[in-house]
Structure formats: C-alpha cells, structure tokens
Amino acid sequence: xxxxxxxxxxxxxxxxxxxxxxxxxxxxxxxxxxxxxxxxxxxxxxxxxxxxxxxxxxxxxxxxxxxxxxxxxxxxxxxxxxxxxxxxxxxxxxxxxxxxxxxxxxxxxxxxxxxxxxxxxxxxxxxxxxxxxxxxxxxxxxxxxxxxxxxxxxxxxxxxxxxxxxxxxxxxxxxxxxxxxxxxxxxxxxxxxxxxxxxxxxxxxxxxxxxxxxxxxxxxxxxxxxxxxxxxxxxxxxxxxxxxxxxxxxxxxxxxxxxxxxxxxxxxxxxxxxxxxxxxxxxxxxxxxxxxxxxxxxxxxxxxxxxxxxxxxxxxxxxxxxxxxxxxxxxxxxxxxxxxxxxxxxxxxxxxxxxxxxxxxxxxxxxxxxxxxxxxxxxxxxxxxxxxxxxxxxxxxxxxxxxxxxxxxxxxx
Ligand SMILES: [Zn+2]
Numbered sequence: 369x370x371x372x373x374x375x376x377x378x379x380x381x382x383x384x385x386x387x388x389x390x391x392x393x394x395x396x397x398x399x400x401x402x403x404x405x406x407x408x409x410x411x412x413x414x415x416x417x418x419x420x421x422x423x424x425x426x427x428x429x430x431x432x433x434x435x436x437x438x439x440x441x442x443x444x445x446x447x448x449x450x451x452x453x454x455x456x457x458x459x460x461x462x463x464x465x466x467x468x469x470x471x472x473x474x475x476x477x478x479x480x481x482x483x484x485x486x487x488x489x490x491x492x493x494x495x496x497x498x499x500x501x502x503x504x505x506x507x508x509x510x511x512x513x514x515x516x517x518x519x520x521x522x523x524x525x526x527x528x529x530x531x532x533x534x535x536x537x538x539x540x541x542x543x544x545x546x547x548x549x550x551x552x553x554x555x556x557x558x559x560x561x562x563x564x565x566x567x568x569x570x571x572x573x574x575x576x577x578x579x580x581x582x583x584x585x586x587x588x589x590x591x592x593x594x595x596x597x598x599x600x601x602x603x604x605x606x607x608x609x610x611x612x613x614x615x616x617x618x619x620x621x622x623x624x625x626x627x628x629x630x631x632x633x634x635x636x637x638x639x640x641x642x643x644x645x646x647x648x649x650x651x652x653x654x655x656x657x658x659x660x661x662x663x664x665x666x667x668x669x670x671x672x673x674x675x676x677x678x679x680x681x682x683x684x685x686x687x688x689x690x691x692x693x694x695x696x697x698x699x700x701x702x703x704x705x706x707x708x709x710x711x712x713x714x715x716x717x718x719x720x721x722x723x724x725x726x727x728x729x730x731x732x733x734x735x736x737x738x739x740x741x742x743x744x745x746x747x748x749x750x751x752x753x754x755x756x757x758x759x760x761x762x763x764x765x766x767x768x769x770x771x772x773x774x775x776x777x778x779x780x781x
C-alpha cells in the first residue's frame with residue numbers, strides 16, 4: 369500500500385472526516401514542531417478554534433497519543449506520549465543502503481547496511497535489496513514485516529510527487545530504480561504503508577522537528593556530503609514545489625563557465641562544494657584524501673591546502689544560500705551533512721560570503737546554525753514522516769532513537 373508523501377494539510381477535502389483528519393494532523397505537527405504546548409498556543413499555531421483544539425486533544429488523550437502535563441499547578445501543557453509500535457526508516461544512497469528499525473515497544477533501535485559492490489551488484493541497490501534489508505532487521509528485532517506501522521525511505525536524489533519516481537536527470541545516481549515508483553513498489557513488496565522522499569527533504573524535516581530548525585516557521589536546510597541537497601520549510605510545512613523537486617540548492621549555478629555537473633548544467637554548487645569536487649580539487653594540488661572527514665581533520669591540523677578547499681567550499685555555499693535566502697527569507701539556515709561538522713573554518717567563509725552578498729542587510733534576522741542531528745538526519749526524517757503518516761508524533765527524540773556517527777565533530781569546535 370503506497371501513500372502520498374506529502375505532509376499533512378495537502379489534499380484535504382473541503383468537508384467531512386478529511387477535514388477532521390487534516391486538523392488532527394496540523395495539531396500533531398504543531399506539537400512535534402514546538403514541543404509541549406498550552407491549548408491556547410496550539411489554537412494560535414494551527415489557526416483552529418479553541419473548541420476544536422479542545423475536542424481533538426480529548427480524542428488524542430483517549431487514544432493514548434497525547435497527555436496533559438501540569439506546570440506550576442496553574443497552566444497545563446499538551447504533550448505527545450512515546451509511541452507504541454515498530455517503524456523502519458531506510459536511506460538509499462548511490463553506494464549504499466542503510467536502514468534503522470525503531471522499536472517503541474522495547475525502546476530499542478536496530479541498524480543494518482548494504483554496500484554496492486559487496487552486498488549487491490553494481491546495477492542493483494533497488495527495491496528488492498531494500499526489502500531484503502528490512503526483512504533482516506525485522507527478523508533481528510523479532511517482528512513480522514507485516515506488523516510494521518510503516519516504512520520511510522530517504523532517497524539520495526529528487527523524487528517526483530507526480531510520478532513517485534526519481535527525477536530523470538538524477539537516475540544515473542540511483543541505478544536499480546529507473547522508472548520505479550519508490551513508495552508504491554516497496555509498499556507492494558512489504559505490504560505495509562511506505563513514504564518516500566528526497567533525503568535532504570527528510571533531513572530538513574528531522575532538523576525542523578527536533579533539531580536546529582525547531583520552532584521556526586521558515587527554515588532553510590542544506591545537506592553537504594557526497595552530494596548537496598536542500599530542504600525548505602515555508603510557513604510551517606516542507607515546501608516541495610509543483611512536482612516535488614523544490615530545494616535543489618546543489619544545482620544553483622555559481623559559475624556558468626565552471627565544470628560540467630551530472631545534472632547537465634555547468635558550475636553548479638555541487639561542482640565546487642560536494643565531497644567529490646573537494647577531493648578532486650585537493651588531488652590536483654598533490655594532496656590525496658579519500659573522504660571529507662579526512663579533509664576536515666587535515667584543515668584542523670593546519671594543512672593549508674585542506675583549509676583552502678574548505679574555505680572556498682564555504683564561500684560557494686554562502687553565495688548559494690544567500691541567493692536562496694533573499695527569495696524565501698528564512699529565520700534560520702542550518703548546514704548539515706559532513707561539511708556542517710567542519711566547524712568555524714567553514715562557517716566563517718559561509719558568513720563572509722553572505723556578507724559580501726549583503727544578505728544580512730536585506731534580512732538582518734537570519735541566523736546560521738550547524739545542524740544538530742548530524743549524520744542520522746535523513747533516517748530520523750524518515751521516522752518523522754512515518755509518525756506523521758500514522759498520525760503519531762514525539763515531542764522529543766528519546767536517546768535510544770539517535771546514533772551519533774561522528775560525535776567527535778561537535779558544533780562548538
Ligand atoms: Zn548540477
């Protein structure tokens with residue numbers, strides 16, 4: 369069974385149970401985004417009447433989704449309660465597939481991964497491999513796949529909301545999928561609800577729900593790792609555009625005479641600030657590094673070539689972000705992925721580029737932040753979208769749901 373990946377609010381009917389469901393989803397989203405809230409605050413944020421909020425809260429309490437937390441004996445806050453059930457989130461990258469199973473019955477997380485060339489062949493990595501990985505995880509956790517509440521899929525590439533497939537220009541990045549509708553095919557293979565979206569959109573959703581963008585109604589997120597993707601939250605919901613392909617910050621053209629990009633354009637941000645471009649620029653100087661974290665380590669240890677490439681990547685990123693931010697005026701811009709963990713050397717150049725672009729003169733309130741959730745953001749965004757799909761939510765991520773891959777790169781460095 370496939371489900372439309374759009375966030376709550378989209379596709380509501382004008383009357384009847386559809387409206388009620390839409391209202392419930394808006395209220396759940398407000399609780400996820402802002403945490404425990406008074407009913408008055410919920411009415412303000414959802415623009416629902418106090419009577420409607422009161423009635424929905426009553427139903428949510430009766431079904432065990434929400435609880436009332438007394439504060440100072442006077443005010444009381446509505447909060448989401450930890451959920452029952454088992455959910456899976458999976459991330460499909462060019463070279464790997466990772467998946468995490470979140471067991472809310474026992475408060476435990478199980479992880480598994482497949483690598484291209486080792487666990488599946490060069491042309492593989494498609495729906496069957498993802499389904500097999502989910503079966504493996506379910507076995508490990510002692511649960512039937514058919515009993516999963518839902519599966520979220522984060523694809524390293526843009527997914528059209530019209531066709532449910534990867535955008536044609538990005539298909540070479542995802543061999544094994546071609547014209548396959550992601551959520552529909554996996555839903556049929558697994559027999560449970562599946563939501564699929566671009567990994568940067570899901571990472572933005574996680575950062576907005578639980579991380580650097582929490583509490584903002586307008587939020588710009590950019591994920592810079594092997595590739596560069598963006599997620600945009602406008603007026604309190606993830607903005608996907610007409611076909612679901614909004615937010616391709618990585619393909620903003622910065623130099624029309626620059627190197628050819630896999631999207632078919634020239635001089636995209638991706639050709640300057642992605643892991644591959646940074647490594648190849650360094651290689652041309654005779655400095656051989658194999659992964660972005662090595663470059664970040666080199667810069668910290670004083671290697672001038674590593675410092676230079678990160679600084680220039682930050683300048684390019686700052687220009688692209690400033691141009692985007694002038695159009696959408698977010699209150700917070702968060703930088704995630706491996707580059708977001710590079711610390712001051714990168715943030716200084718992003719900020720100086722924003723200054724050169726006069727971004728802060730145009731929108732003085734904009735704040736740059738390092739993403740908080742880190743390498744797990746897309747997987748946790750998949751969890752957030754399954755929670756939304758099943759009309760559930762968590763105000764605060766329990767510690768067992770998170771896994772820090774590189775906690776040596778704290779944002780304060
Ligand atoms: Zn491009």
